[in-house]
Amino acid sequence: xxxxxxxxxxxxxxxTEDPNQFNAxxxxxxIIVGISDFQEDAFRTLYSTTxxxxxxxxxxxxxxxxxxxxHQIQVQVFEDYMEDVKEIRIDINSGERGTQxxxxxxxxxxxxxxxxxxxxxxxxxxxxxxxFLFSLWDHPEQETEETTDGSSWLP
Numbered sequence: 718x719x720x721x722x723x724x725x726x727x728x729x730x731x732x733t734e735d736p737n738q739f740n741a742x743x744x745x746x747x748i749i750v751g752i753s754d755f756q757e758d759a760f761r762t763l764y765s766t767t768x769x770x771x772x773x774x775x776x777x778x779x780x781x782x783x784x785x786x787x788h789q790i791q792v793q794v795f796e797d798y799m800e801d802v803k804e805i806r807i808d809i810n811s812g813e814r815g816t817q818x819x820x821x822x823x824x825x826x827x828x829x830x831x832x833x834x835x836x837x838x839x840x841x842x843x844x845x846x847x848x849f850l851f852s853l854w855d856h857p858e859q860e861t862e863e864t865t866d867g868s869s870w871l872p
Contacts, residue, residue: 739802739853741768746851748788749781750811750837751844756781763792763851772798775851784839792821792831792851799829801855807833808850814839 746759759780763773773794779786794802805821821831839845 736804736854736856738766739798739855740764740772740851741766744775744851746775746777746780746849747846748777748779748837748849749844749846750786751784751839751842752781753783755779755783755786763853771795773802773853777849782837784837784841784843786837788835788837790821790833790835790849792853794829794831794853796829802853803856804854805831806852806854808852809835810848810850812845812847814845 741764744761744763746761748759749756757780758776758778760774760776762771763775764770765772773792775792776790778789778791782788790807792805794805806818807821808816808818810816819833819835821833824830824832837847
């Protein structure tokens, strides 16, 4: 009996290699793809898991535009939390076209800044609203699977 208790206590231990999401769930920005005019930049504040503490700002430049537009996605982690956030991912939901995940690249000179440039893709006269879901992680996963070449979204 004591063996089962010992095994149950030791068998469920969380390892330090398991990443933890550092920000609140469902923090996203939307942009319109396939319109003729460029839209103003989209911004939002990202919060801790409880939603009570501001930990970063996210932006997409421009906040919308024609198919083929290069959009820059940035997340600026506040100084108090830059040691905690090691990886930032975005999941881009393009409706019927599906969802793709990308990892932002940390800036070599400013470790609290994460950036990624992506080109919007789509068909002629296609107009849609894409949602960019932000997730900040306390340390990067050991193995990640690339979904694309990292220069555009949508197949």
